[in-house]
Amino acid sequence: MYMMNRYDLNPAYAGFDGSLSTTATxxxxxxxxxxxxxxxxxxxxxxVYLFNGAIGFKLERESLGALSTIRSSASYNYxxxxxxxxxxxxxxxxxxxxxxxxxxxxxxSGVYENNIIVHNDPVIPNNIVNGxxxxxxxxxxxxxxxxxxxxxxxNVLNARIxxxxxxxxxxxxxxxxxxxxxxxxxxxLQVYPSILVKSDLVQTQxxxxxxxxxxxxxxxxxxxxxxxxxxxxxxxxxxxxxxxANLTIAYSYDIGLSQLNRVHNGSHEILLNYNLNKLIGxxxxxxxxxxxxxx
Numbered sequence: 001m002y003m004m005n006r007y008d009l010n011p012a013y014a015g016f017d018g019s020l021s022t023t024a025t026x027x028x029x030x031x032x033x034x035x036x037x038x039x040x041x042x043x044x045x046x047x048v049y050l051f052n053g054a055i056g057f058k059l060e061r062e063s064l065g066a067l068s069t070i071r072s073s074a075s076y077n078y079x080x081x082x083x084x085x086x087x088x089x090x091x092x093x094x095x096x097x098x099x100x101x102x103x104x105x106x107x108x109s110g111v112y113e114n115n116i117i118v119h120n121d122p123v124i125p126n127n128i129v130n131g132x133x134x135x136x137x138x139x140x141x142x143x144x145x146x147x148x149x150x151x152x153x154x155n156v157l158n159a160r161i162x163x164x165x166x167x168x169x170x171x172x173x174x175x176x177x178x179x180x181x182x183x184x185x186x187x188x189l190q191v192y193p194s195i196l197v198k199s200d201l202v203q204t205q206x207x208x209x210x211x212x213x214x215x216x217x218x219x220x221x222x223x224x225x226x227x228x229x230x231x232x233x234x235x236x237x238x239x240x241x242x243x244x245a246n247l248t249i250a251y252s253y254d255i256g257l258s259q260l261n262r263v264h265n266g267s268h269e270i271l272l273n274y275n276l277n278k279l280i281g282x283x284x285x286x287x288x289x290x291x292x293x294x295x
Contacts, residue, residue, distance in 0.1 A: 012139035015054025085144030
């Protein structure tokens, strides 16, 4: 449900929800597969009109097998209002913390009997090791009455975590491009086709989706992930409700299409968004001069 959590994709999106907006997600991918990916994300962003832009904060935890990472970052983006729409440029600065549980790894020459863990490999640790690295992201975003478009790059500096003298973990810079079009059907029904492309310049993944909104309260849609035989992963079905003016909840289920579907039970994701829906930080009010004739 990337189209419902756009700040997570791009720091330059901050503030475009019009007020303080907080989103939390939980995703378990390829459920039932041992060591499958699990991610939790919470972020908040809001416009700051005094600074001609917006600020945001993001905290994310991901686990995959023996490796888990925690990302925390803060962002600022400058917004320019033009006759062609809003243009925004943003930067995020944060920390990437990695944890590797060496006891979950296995080496060919290791000994693993009676709760004994001996890898017989000087590179693989026998216990839990940690490390941190700075992480910087950049983003550009444009929005007008009919479409939105964004470009972003995570880990501009190729975040590198050094666990031991001989063991490192590196996250390469990841580029993301997002496009969404507003297609009104009538006064009650709107469709939002969208595309998301992610690439580290070695591997690329494509997601195509269509979100449908009915009377601004009911949300539904379908998504497809992949573009060729090597990248096709799943079809996603999602739906949600705006419970009131502030709170939105949504859920998605991915039906696996790759050969991994033989060993997993699909992917699940739940999203919760709270929008204050109040004008805040609108700047310093103009000075009021009282005239005694009208008192």
